[in-house]
Amino acid sequence: MHAALVTSFDRPPQYTEVPDPEPGPDEVLVHVLAAGLHPRVRSGAAGTHYTSDGALPLVPGFDGVGRTEDGRRVFFAGLHAPRGSMAELVAVPAGRLVELPPGLDDVTIAAAMNPAMSAWLALRHRADLQPGESVLVLGATGNAGRLAVQLARHLGARRIVGAGRDATSLEVVHRLGADAIVPLTADDVAERLAREAADVDVVVDYVWGAPTEQALAAVTGARSDPAHLLRWVHVGATAGPTITLPAATLRKTNVQVSGSGQGSVSPEGMVGAITELATLLPQVRPAVDVVAVPLREVAAAWEARTASGTRVVLVP
Numbered sequence: 001m002h003a004a005l006v007t008s009f010d011r012p013p014q015y016t017e018v019p020d021p022e023p024g025p026d027e028v029l030v031h032v033l034a035a036g037l038h039p040r041v042r043s044g045a046a047g048t049h050y051t052s053d054g055a056l057p058l059v060p061g062f063d064g065v066g067r068t069e070d071g072r073r074v075f076f077a078g079l080h081a082p083r084g085s086m087a088e089l090v091a092v093p094a095g096r097l098v099e100l101p102p103g104l105d106d107v108t109i110a111a112a113m114n115p116a117m118s119a120w121l122a123l124r125h126r127a128d129l130q131p132g133e134s135v136l137v138l139g140a141t142g143n144a145g146r147l148a149v150q151l152a153r154h155l156g157a158r159r160i161v162g163a164g165r166d167a168t169s170l171e172v173v174h175r176l177g178a179d180a181i182v183p184l185t186a187d188d189v190a191e192r193l194a195r196e197a198a199d200v201d202v203v204v205d206y207v208w209g210a211p212t213e214q215a216l217a218a219v220t221g222a223r224s225d226p227a228h229l230l231r232w233v234h235v236g237a238t239a240g241p242t243i244t245l246p247a248a249t250l251r252k253t254n255v256q257v258s259g260s261g262q263g264s265v266s267p268e269g270m271v272g273a274i275t276e277l278a279t280l281l282p283q284v285r286p287a288v289d290v291v292a293v294p295l296r297e298v299a300a301a302w303e304a305r306t307a308s309g310t311r312v313v314l315v316p
């Protein structure tokens with residue numbers, strides 16, 4: 001079969017021929033229809049994801065849409081290197097397959113499921129967001145942040161605040177349903193976060209690093225009832241891998257910090273979320289700008305610059 005193949009962590013994958021996968025017991029052969037080039041896929045192919053073991057070569061790709069030999073259209077996720085979805089065929093554990101209802105095309109689902117899953121697990125499962133509560137999305141301008149805004153609205157959030165760097169993308173976030181937007185680049189960002197998000201119930205955090213330190217200080221410092229529970233869910237670290245967390249923050253406010261990702265969410269939890277989203281996404285109409293690229297152009301797609309909110313999808 002043809003596949004993308006990573007042979008060096010500092011070079012893009014190359015389109016090449018590799019042996020067909022041989023499914024083991026309880027595995028199903030899937031013909032891949034579309035596979036998203038998510039940040040998780042890039043970090044896996046660069047050997048920098050926290051699950052990476054450094055072994056090469058590997059086929060990149062964490063998830064995808066495919067068709068089984070018996071004709072079912074399915075979504076699958078949670079592939080481990082060296083096995084990946086950027087190939088014509090992949091062997092997937094049977095328990096990881098979720099059958100897809102009609103409603104959205106293969107490429108849109110391949111683009112949207114990973115960012116949607118990040119937001120859904122954080123909002124629905126980690127934070128247990130209730131109708132009428134309010135949400136701050138930190139890093140709202142990317143694919144995942146936009147979906148967090150859409151899914152928070154779907155779950156009945158009363159007020160949604162979107163914070164991010166890019167002014168043009170923030171306008172899109174506003175149109176998608178955010179009640180207020182806060183540019184993380186503004187000189188008075190702390191004051192604006194304190195004004196707009198002081199009493200949020202849930203924060204979905206895609207940035208970490210310095211913007212999280214700033215937002216945590218601004219929000220916890222401005223709460224009208226410091227004992228009211230604030231659930232802060234870390235999902236991504238686009239702005240940095242660490243923060244400094246002042247001890248007093250945890251004493252002066254009732255803030256609960258947790259994370260959501262591979263490991264803290266079990267494979268069964270991931271399959272459960274995908275099953276829920278398979279039905280939900282056609283209703284939500286995910287705001288992802290998709291660029292479909294033939295798999296044979298994987299090396300060029302890897303190097304191309306794409307705007308926030310755009311997701312490249314490789315099509316074998």
Ligand SMILES: NC(=O)c1ccc[n+]([C@@H]2O[C@H](COP(=O)([O-])OP(=O)(O)OC[C@H]3O[C@@H](n4cnc5c(N)ncnc54)[C@H](OP(=O)(O)O)[C@@H]3O)[C@@H](O)[C@H]2O)c1
Nearest residue numbers: 039118141142143144165166235236237238239260261308
């Ligand atoms: N844990 C999980 O389950 C899970 C699942 C999916 C994704 N993620 C993580 O979530 C993050 C976002 O994913 P995505 O799919 O939305 O990626 P994306 O579409 O590429 O968007 C990247 C986002 O990060 C922002 N960003 C980049 N550098 C930044 C910085 N220095 N300061 C502030 N914001 C910055 C971008 O803002 P601009 O618009 O200003 O460029 C944009 O909003 C990634 O870290 C990804 O690995 C985690």
